[in-house]
Amino acid sequence: MSKPKFAMYWAASCGGCEIAVLNIHEKILDVDANFDVVFWPVAMDAKYKDVEAMEDGSILLTLFNGGIRNDENEHIAHLLRKKSKILVAFGSCACEGCIPGLANFSPINEIVETAFSTISTDNPQGIRPQTSYQMPEGEIHIPTLYPVLRTLDSVVDVDYYMPGCPPESHQIGAVIDLVVQVLQGKAELPPKGATIGAGNSTVCDECKRTRNVKTIKEFSRIQLMHADPELCLLEQGIPCNGVATRSGCDARCPTAGAQCIGCYGPAEGVIDYGARLVSAFASVIDANDPAEIDRILDGLVDPAGQFYRFNLAGSLLKAGKSAFQRSNV
Amino acid sequence: MSEKIGVYVCHCGTNIAGIVDVADVSQWAGEKLAANGVVISRDYKFMCSSLGQELIQKDIQEQGLTRVVVAACSPHLHEKTFRNACQGADLNPYLCELVSIREQDSWVHTDKVAATEKAKAILSGGVARVEHHEALEPLRVPIHPDTLVVGGGIAGIQAALEIADAGFHVYLVEREPSIGGHMAQFDKTFPTLDCSACILTPKMVDVGNHPNITLLTWSEVQKVDGYIGNFVATIKQKARYVKIEDCTGCGICWEKCPKKVVDEVFEAGLGNRKVIYTPFPQAVPKYPVIDAPNCTYFLKGTCKACEKFCPTGAIDFNQQDEEITVQVGNIILATGYDLFDVRRMPQYGYGRLANVYTSLEFERLGNAAGPTGGNIVLRDGKTVPKAVGIVHCVGSRDQNYNPYCSAICCMQSLKFAHLVHERTGAEVYNFYIDMRTPSKGYEEFYQRLLEEGTHFVRGKVAEVTNLARIPEEEGKLIVQVEDTLIGKQRRIPLDMVILSAGIQARHDAKEVGKLFGISCSADAWYIERHPKLDPVATMTDGIYIAGCAQGPKDIPASVAQGAAAAARVLGKIQQKEISLEPVRATVIEEHCSGCRICNDLCPFSAILYLEDKKVSEINPALCQGCGTCVAACPAGAISGTGFSNEQILSQIEGLLLLNIRQLEAVPA
Structure with a gap:
């Protein structure tokens, strides 16, 4: 009997998710032992037409990382959906847009201008990318950018979500273990739509710092103060997102002394992560005078980055208004 | 489906x-x-x-x-x-x-x-x-039969007596040393010209002697927790420096006290009082208080005249403020009003021109128990005025100050006119914008004043000045006014001008409202549940309002509201139990990581942090379903019944x- 088939793909992402998968060390051998890896651009050579030639539903497990930024991303998302039994939105980009999703604050022409003309760019001829170009050999194409980045599940049906930027290696290992056990008939798959490879409370649950009733008189940035290593960071005025972020990472950042920035996404049952966090922070600001409240809020230097760093594309907002404005690319 | x-x-x-x-x-x-x-x-x-x-x-x-x-x-x-x-x-x-x-x-x-x-x-x-x-299913909770009444003016007194007479216990809290409120300062009441004290003091005595009333004067409510049926109020009883269990109210202490200060509260600045004092002879309770910031002993460490002369040894300079907590089922706020500060209208000269009086000053001036023994005289203490002007609507119906009508000023001004006429025979001028006499017997009183020969000048007074233009105006106060009925500017020389100041919400009404969890209008009057159909209840169950705290009104209306609020409270007490809306918040324990964001937010103190489980929990009997914690919970671990995400x-x-x-x- 042939081994079940495994695929992994990257759309609009940084590649960190791929590294995280390789970072599971010897467990990668389990993947090889139990699966036939049929498509994984970062690790092996394969052509899209090979995938297109496969039978529908013939791939058992596909880990799809990255958001949907262009028509190529969307094409492959549809293709892999058709060919896969289990499609996992793998990592923050596929689940909720992540850092590439922050581009949803800007229209495409601005993004392209920034990429091709700012001072750090060496582009003396002022070249701009063209979606099609006539070569002596014929016309060639590059993918067309969409006005906004979308999450995987806004394009295709997704079976499971695996959050994290990137997902923690031990969580990936655990998921691989689970699928192997399911194959061996020793375990059952969670219900469709579930979040896997994460906890179902918040980072605070795994954070060892002491927590008290919170009253915030001042927000500060972590590099500007000596934080108490034992005490909850948020109580000290460091805008730690752990209170709203799904557990599963073992509270790595707060344990190391840095605030949680929210890469594991919203906790179970939370519809809009940023809105939740805004509401929570606002609730514990210890002031009644509007001017004083404004002063305290000024301590949050980058509200969009603070509250929507990972989930703008997946939020109820989806994007800033400007992103939808007509762009000239 | x-x-x-x-x-x-x-x-x-x-x-x-x-x-x-x-x-x-x-x-x-x-x-x-x-x-x-x-x-x-x-x-x-x-x-x-x-x-x-x-x-x-x-x-x-x-x-x-x-x-x-x-x-x-x-x-x-x-x-x-x-x-x-x-x-x-x-x-x-x-x-x-x-x-x-x-x-x-x-x-x-x-x-x-x-x-x-x-x-x-x-x-x-x-x-x-x-x-x-x-x-x-609605939650049923018992109603505590005791009631807290805040404010010992006529509205609060009426409310307290109604409830106490029905057989239920009342805590009556008053900020000043005695109950009585503004009504105790008045000489006569309109339109019947009853002696204010004569009709008020029996009620005050009733309150003082009532077995069902715990009277807490010289006290203020500091904190209120809980909800209808189960409030816990923390009351600060300021130190009197007099042991009330020993004091007989004989008055030797204030007779012997060597220091006099101006009485800004009860005598409206017209008279003096001693440093150990009761505000007025019929004060209830009869026990005096020591005005510590002015007391020579507290300032310099010597004197103690009151202690030396007290026959029962009731003076105690070591007394401290005390905090009392009481459990009550319902609360009535009858916190009254402040007088509009007429200094805000410098064109009327108050404070600069000696013989310009506020309405409250005139009440004391005309009062037989007041600083002049009821003789209406000028500030020199002896000259009887020959011409007196009364200015209506001072600070009321004025877009620059209070836009509303203070409701009592027309009748009060007519009363003043009558008293001046009766006691001095002076020419009286009433300067009014519109004459508003809508209640029983009020219009008749106005007719009586017309017949008495009072001059009514319809027009808003522009200025009260002492700058004479003609010899007849020398040494007089001159009222400059447009008489709109004859369409002419007039200058009327007078000896005395009374400013019928409007009434406005207590200076701290907003803070007090917040303390009790009720809202104020833009003018800081407490907002009733319905302006027509539910005038004494508020949007907070178990909190009622009565008297001028709700808006300007006269004595009969205040009394009616006090009684109405009492009737509402008695209705609740008789139900013995109350069903609370089952709209409650609950914590989904497995989603709660005990971040403690919610812990301090609950206005009803219903959230408890369980140290052992490291989760927060909501007490359903205390929770009022307001949703504050539901909105604040960053983990979405709190759900509000009836308002779920779904x-x-x-x-x-x-x-x-x-x-x-x-x-x-x-x-x-």
Whole structure:
């Protein structure tokens, strides 16, 4: 009997998710032992037409990382959906847009201008990318950018979500273990739509710092103060997102002394992560005078980055208004 | 769709039907929302009538409805009506949803087509929401039979006596050393000219002696926790420096006290009092207080005259402020008013021109127990005025100060005019904008004044000055006024001018309102639950308001409100138990990581942090379902009954007609 088939793909992402998968060390051998890896651009050579030639539903497990930024991303998302039994939105980009999703604050022409003309760019001829170009050999194409980045599940049906930027290696290992056990008939798959490879409370649950009733008189940035290593960071005025972020990472950042920035996404049952966090922070600001409240809020230097760093594309907002404005690319 | 939903669209006469095509809305719901569970949809002239309610009940019983949506007025008005109707037909009342197509639609739009479409959207939201409703049972909690009355003026006194006479205990808290309020300062009351003290003091004595009243004067409420039936109030009793268990109120201490200060409160600055004092001879309780910031002993460490002469050894300089906590079921706020500060209108010269008086000063001047023994004389203490002007509406009905009518000034000014006329024979001029005498016997009193020969000048006084232009004005106060009845500017030389100052909310009314969890209008008057139909209740269950704290009013109205508030409280006490709305927040324990964001937010102190489990928990008896913690919880671990994410989001989807569009969006 042939081994079940495994695929992994990257759309609009940084590649960190791929590294995280390789970072599971010897467990990668389990993947090889139990699966036939049929498509994984970062690790092996394969052509899209090979995938297109496969039978529908013939791939058992596909880990799809990255958001949907262009028509190529969307094409492959549809293709892999058709060919896969289990499609996992793998990592923050596929689940909720992540850092590439922050581009949803800007229209495409601005993004392209920034990429091709700012001072750090060496582009003396002022070249701009063209979606099609006539070569002596014929016309060639590059993918067309969409006005906004979308999450995987806004394009295709997704079976499971695996959050994290990137997902923690031990969580990936655990998921691989689970699928192997399911194959061996020793375990059952969670219900469709579930979040896997994460906890179902918040980072605070795994954070060892002491927590008290919170009253915030001042927000500060972590590099500007000596934080108490034992005490909850948020109580000290460091805008730690752990209170709203799904557990599963073992509270790595707060344990190391840095605030949680929210890469594991919203906790179970939370519809809009940023809105939740805004509401929570606002609730514990210890002031009644509007001017004083404004002063305290000024301590949050980058509200969009603070509250929507990972989930703008997946939020109820989806994007800033400007992103939808007509762009000239 | 497992639920069978009945939809009822109300015409509300022409209130709704005049703008919204209710028949169309009803028919639309029956057709388009059938896929969402609507099995019957009707419209009716008045859904809230008993016939309308019976219509719903009949459908519940005959059609087996499991959910009811009524599109009518605001839930504020008739939610209870329709819930009860459902209950009457054995459908859990919380499975009924009332959506407002009157306040939120027909009353605010003029475009009939758009308003009809909006009504459909609102109704669709209600239908989408009601599917997620749960059957709830109200929580029943006992009502503590004791009552807290705050403010010992006539409204508070009346309320306290009504409740105490009915056999229930009252804590009456008063900030000043004695109860009595403003009424104790007045000489006569309009329009009957009863002696104010003669009718007030018996009531004060009743309060002082009543076995069911615990009188806490020289005290202020610091903190209020809890909810209707179960409030806990923390009261600060300021140190009197007099042991009330030993004091007999004999008065030797204030006789012997060597230091006099100006009495800014009771005598309105016209007279003096000693440093150990009761504000007036008939004060209740009879025990004096020491005004520590002015007391020579507290300032310099010597004197102690009061202690030396006290026959019962009742003086105790070591007394400290005390905190008392009391448990009460209901609270009545009768905190009264402040007088408009006439210094804010420098054109009237108060404080600069000696013989310009405030109304309260004149009350003391005319009072037989006041600083002049009731002789109406100028500030020199001896000259009887020959011409007196009374200015109405000072600080009232004036866009620069208070826009409202203070309600009592016309009658008060007429009373002053009468007293001046009666006691001095002086020429009296009343300067008024409009004469407002709407209550029983008031217009007759005005007629009497007209017959007494009082001069009425209709016009707003521009200025009171002492700068004479002609010899006749030398040494006089001159009132510059446009007499609008003759269309001429007039300058009237007078000896005395009385400014009939308006009344305004207590300077700290907003903070006090916050303390008790009730809201204030822009003018800082406490807001009643309904301006016509529920004038003494507030939006906070168990908190009632009476007297001028609610808005300007005269003595009869204050007394009526005090009694009304008492009747409302007695009604609650007699119920012994109260059912609380089962709209409560709950913590989903496995989602809570004990971040403690919510811990300090609950206005009812219902959230407890369990140190051992590291989770927060909500006490359902204390929770009032306000939703503060639900909104604050960053983990979404707190859910509010009746306001779950599912309910709210489906309502939004329904409002956006997403439920229908999906069905209609058949690709060509």
